[in-house]
Amino acid sequence: MTPCRVRAAALALALLAAATTAQAQPEATLTGYTSLMLDAVPNAPGPAATSAGAVELRGRVFLDGRVTVGERLTVRAAAWAEGLTGERNGTSQRHAVAQPHEISATWSTRVVELTAGIGQVVWGRLDEFQPTDVVNPIDITRFFLEGRAEARRAVGLARARAFLPRGATLDAVYVPVFRAATFDMLGEATSPFSLAAREVCLPLGCLPVVTSNARPPVTAGNGQSGARLSATTGRVDWALMAWRGFEAVPLYVAAAPPFGPGARAMAVDAVHPRTTVVGGDVETVRGAWGLRGELAWHLDDTLQAPDRFAALAARSVEGGVGVDRRAGDFRVSATVLGVARRLREGASGVIDRHDLQLVTSVDRSFARETRRLRVFGVYNPGDRSAFVRGIGGVSLRDGWWLEASAGWLTGSGTDTLSRLAERDFVYLRARVYF
Numbered sequence: 452m453t454p455c456r457v458r459a460a461a462l463a464l465a466l467l468a469a470a471t472t473a474q475a476q477p478e479a480t481l482t483g484y485t486s487l488m489l490d491a492v493p494n495a496p497g498p499a500a501t502s503a504g505a506v507e508l509r510g511r512v513f514l515d516g517r518v519t520v521g522e523r524l525t526v527r528a529a530a531w532a533e534g535l536t537g538e539r540n541g542t543s544q545r546h547a548v549a550q551p552h553e554i555s556a557t558w559s560t561r562v563v564e565l566t567a568g569i570g571q572v573v574w575g576r577l578d579e580f581q582p583t584d585v586v587n588p589i590d591i592t593r594f595f596l597e598g599r600a601e602a603r604r605a606v607g608l609a610r611a612r613a614f615l616p617r618g619a620t621l622d623a624v625y626v627p628v629f630r631a632a633t634f635d636m637l638g639e640a641t642s643p644f645s646l647a648a649r650e651v652c653l654p655l656g657c658l659p660v661v662t663s664n665a666r667p668p669v670t671a672g673n674g675q676s677g678a679r680l681s682a683t684t685g686r687v688d689w690a691l692m693a694w695r696g697f698e699a700v701p702l703y704v705a706a707a708p709p710f711g712p713g714a715r716a717m718a719v720d721a722v723h724p725r726t727t728v729v730g731g732d733v734e735t736v737r738g739a740w741g742l743r744g745e746l747a748w749h750l751d752d753t754l755q756a757p758d759r760f761a762a763l764a765a766r767s768v769e770g771g772v773g774v775d776r777r778a779g780d781f782r783v784s785a786t787v788l789g790v791a792r793r794l795r796e797g798a799s800g801v802i803d804r805h806d807l808q809l810v811t812s813v814d815r816s817f818a819r820e821t822r823r824l825r826v827f828g829v830y831n832p833g834d835r836s837a838f839v840r841g842i843g844g845v846s847l848r849d850g851w852w853l854e855a856s857a858g859w860l861t862g863s864g865t866d867t868l869s870r871l872a873e874r875d876f877v878y879l880r881a882r883v884y885f
Contacts, residue, residue: 477518477519477520478518478519479516479517479518479519480516480517481514481515481516481517482514482515482884482885483512483513483514483515483884483885484512484513484882484883484884484885485510485511485512485513485882485883485885486510486511486513486880486881486882486883487508487509487510487511487880487881488507488508488509488510488511488878488879488880489506489507489508489509489878489879489880490506490507490509490596490876490877490878490879491504491505491506491507491876491877491878492504492505492643492644492874492875492876493875494873494874494875495539495540495643495874496643496873503539503540503541504538505537505538505539505540505643506537506538507535507536507537507538507539507544508535508536508537509533509534509535509637510533510534511531511532511533511534512531512532512533513529513530513531513552514529514530514531515527515528515529515552516528516529523558523559523560524556524557524558525556525557525559526555526556526557527553527554527555527556527557528553528554529551529552529553529554530549530550530551530552530554531549531550531552532547532548532549532550533547533548533549533550533636533637534546534547534548534637535547535637535638539638539641539642539643540641542641544638544641546637546638547637548636548637550604550605550636551569551605552571552605553568553569553570553571553605554568554569554570555567555568555569555570556568561614562613562614563611563612563613563614564610564611564612564614565610565611565612566608566609566610566611566612567608567609567610568607568608569605569606569607569608570605570606570608570610571586571587571603571605571606572586572587572608572610572622572624573587573603574586574679574690574692574732575732575745576732576733576734576743576744576745576773577732577743577745577771577773577786577788577810578773578775578784578786578810578812579598579599579810579812579827580599580771580786580788580808580810580829581599581745582730582745582746582747582769582770582771582788583679583692583694583728583730583731583732583745583746583747584599585677585694585696585699585728585747586606586608586624586626586675586677586694587603587604587605587606588603588604588606588630588631588632588633588699588700589602589603589604589632589699590602590604590632590633590634590635590636591632591633591634591635591644591645591646592634592635592636592637592642592643592644595644595838595840595858595860595871595874595876596856596858596876596878598827604630604632604633606626606628606630607626607627607628607630608624608625608626608627609624609625609627610622610623610624610625611623615682617682617683618682618683619680619681619682619683620680620681620682621678621679621680622678622679622680622681623676623677623678624676624677624678625674625675625676626674626675626676626696627669627674628669629666629667629669629673629675629696629697629723630699631664631666631699631700631701631723632699632700632701634646634647643874643876644871644874646867646870646871647660647662647701647703647721648660648662648703648719648760651717658715658716658717659715659716659717660716660717660719661716661717661718661719662703662719662720662721663706663718663719663720663721664701664720664721665720665721665722665723666723667697667723673697675694675695675696675697676694676695676696677692677693677694677695677696677728678692678693679691679692680692686735686736687733687734687735688733688734688735689731689732689733689734690731690732690733691729691730691731692728692729692730692731692732693727693728693729693730694726694727694728694729695725695726695727696725696726696728697723697724697725697726698723698724698725698726698753699723701721701722701723702721702722702723702724702753702754702755702762703719703720703721703722703755703760703762704719704720704722704760704761704762705717705718705719705720705759705760705761706718706719706720717760719760722762724753724762725751726749726751726752726753727749727750727751728747728748728749728750729747729748729750730745730746730747730748730770731745731746732744732745732746733745739776739777739778740774740775740776741774741775741776742772742773742774743772743773743774743775743786744770744771744772744773745770745771746768746769746770747768747769747770748766748767748768749765749766749767749768749769750766751764751766751795752764752765752766752767752792753765754767754792754802756800756801756802757801757802757803757865758800758801761800763794763798763799763800763802764794764795764797764798765792765793765794765795765798765802766792766793766795767790767791767792767793768790768791769788769789769790770788770789771786771787771788771789771808771810772786772787773785773786773787773810774786780815780816780817781813781814781815782813782814782815783811783812783813783814784810784811784812784813785809785810785811786809786810786811787807787808787809787810788807788808788809788810789805789806789807789808790805790806790807791804791805792804792805792806803833803834803864803865803866805833806831806833806834806866807831807832807833808829808830808831809829809830809831809832810827810828810829811827811828812825812826812827812828813825813826820846821845821846822843822844822845822846823842823843823844823845824841824842824843824844825841825842825843826839826840826841827839827840827841828840829868831862831864831866831868831869833864833866834862834863834864834865834866834868834869835861835862835863835864835869836860836861836862836863836864836866836868836869836872837859837860837861837862837868838858838859838860838868838871839858839859840856840857840858840859841856841857841858842854842855842856843855843856850883850884850885851881851882851883851884852881852882852883852884853879853880853881853882854878854879854880854881854882855877855878855879855880856876856877856878856880857875857876857877858874858875858876858877859875860872860873860874860875861873
């Protein structure tokens, strides 16, 4: 655990201790779970575009403690630790990580709520792919295996929510230290879901790629901030947002001329350019149908060049509309999500200017919520790419769950699903709540 995280954990313990001693009888709870997952990615890529496969055993412990003092102060300290052992690319791998999920103190009144610490902020309304959900970066592996809610990474933040007249809410967030998205917190360099280049091959031979992380330094000028105003008009819930931050997913830029006399490697920088996003979302209900819409305009976007290690200055608009309906034990959701991109003046290169995705999910519960099934799918007709994930769970006894999942990816274009094609996976997981 890094010194920053050690200090954060110490701060959380101090906050809990202070809250506990502030009153004689504070309300305290402790919950959590342990899990063990066996997963396999049979066609995971290996050196020189070979298929090496991966088999992993992942164990996780999650603890969530809360202390409520009076009617205004709530302190939460939640964290998880996870370890991996297995085989990737024909080599044995062992990795471990401990991460905060939320370490925060929240003080609230009828008109304002103030939060400081480490946590998550969820914006947007669409299913899984939320264009305005920009505060927290994600872990790509956990997104594909488990979904967006499990994939969000906590960030240090200060948050103020003002409860305005007529049910409106203004949510302002400041993130002082940038945190990047990751392909896999457990051994990113060898992860089957990594999109980072490991070697470059030309007719004369292949060279390994050496990547350096060029993350924004921690300075006052490199803080990220944004706000979201939400309200209800008639039967329509709506929100407007704005965000100024950095690209969470790295873009790869050649750090030096790659091939010179006697060159043994190609140097690449993983950069995170500035970005500005404005957008909004709406939601309403018509009979048994829920209707949702969401739009994000990236005023200064940066795109990865598909044919070389270069970042291209661009602007893009991403938005979608979705419907969902509950019928008995079924919940069905469908979303159409589109993206339009164009290069900014002075930028040159080739980009995928238009993108369309069809997103759908079906949830079904059985036998008084002791059996669950969720099927999630994404299809991009332009790139002929698709991702389908099914998760089935059964409650063995109170608090004991056994889950099985399978995922399939395919594609022949340049989008993310195509680049991850053939990373089909299966897993079996046992989870015990307490």
